[in-house]
């Protein structure tokens with residue numbers, strides 16, 4: 001441990017958790033310990049990585065009192081609600097990139113409003129509200145950006161509301177396959193890190209839940225079981241391993257992604273076609289929408305997506321598209 005005064009101190013630990021995010025310090029610690037594993041010192045072999053080059057600009061707009069009434073009026077009229085029902089703090093609208101439509105996202109989140117615009121392999125994000133509004137008019141999503149968003153941006157621009165602007169780059173997705181390696185210290189585990197673009201904080205939360213469950217299962221023992229780390233990595237590989245596989249295939253839908261070594265972007269093209277039609281289906285089928293939401297939040301198993309009614313709905317949309325029948329929303 002490095003203390004605030006710069007001195008180093010060593011303490012015995014029952015459990016060491018690497019939760020250092022993108023710095024991947026655990027790999028360095030293991031190397032420094034000269035850990036003898038089934039892959040020797042070549043711990044870098046644990047690591048699989050690809051880069052989806054996701055960048056976005058974020059406007060943190062200070063909503064001054066003078067415009068609150070205007071904004072509430074706009075939203076109440078757009079959403080058919082009374083002004084009392086509009087909670088500016090609860091706003092969360094995100095249009096996410098879909099590989100068949102475009103590579104960009106747009107989102108409005110809460111007041112102080114965060115306006116985010118960017119996407120996969122984007123060279124330059126809008127930096128002024130005017131540029132943002134122009135970009136919004138061109139963006140392509142399965143569900144079009146609502147008209148109230150443009151009016152919302154008009155108010156922000158007209159009233160010259162102050163904002164702080166930042167450009168944010170997402171780090172590459174990395175998967176360290178600790179489960180496959182024998183010889184790791186028995187009290188060393190790794191949580192969180194940077195998974196595919198779809199499942200970022202979700203992965204860290206799932207790992208925390210896995211750790212909590214495992215610790216709870218051993219609470220009557222006097223210490224941790226000898227194979228605690230092994231048990232943890234087994235649970236983690238089962239739960240978040242599937243996140244890696246499915247999330248990666250989504251990120252491979254953009255030609256700006258640089259895939260893992262030995263792979264190419266054609267990997268998962270069937271899954272992407274299925275997923276595209278599934279998303280289309282959710283626009284008209286509340287049951288499919290419900291299932292997709294629960295599966296995406298890890299509340300239900302992904303196998304529910306293969307229910308006959310969902311498979312048939314996707315197949316029907318695919319067949320209509322193949323036949324050039326473009327009126328599928330009806």
Ligand SMILES: Cc1cc2nc3c(=O)[nH]c(=O)nc-3n(C[C@H](O)[C@H](O)[C@H](O)COP(=O)(O)OP(=O)(O)OC[C@H]3O[C@@H](n4cnc5c(N)ncnc54)[C@H](O)[C@@H]3O)c2cc1C
Nearest residue numbers: 019020021022023025168169170192193194200201202204
């Ligand atoms: C620009 C950007 C935007 C993102 N947007 C989203 C989003 O909208 N939704 C989403 O779900 N995810 C998003 N993510 C991803 C998300 O932030 C990460 O997946 C998540 O934070 C990973 O959690 P973690 O606990 O593994 O690591 P982190 O949250 O990175 O935490 C690691 C911590 O360990 C500390 N640390 C590192 N090394 C050491 C050391 N040697 N000793 C002590 N401390 C150390 C670091 O300072 C840090 O505080 C975004 C990431 C970035 C970069």
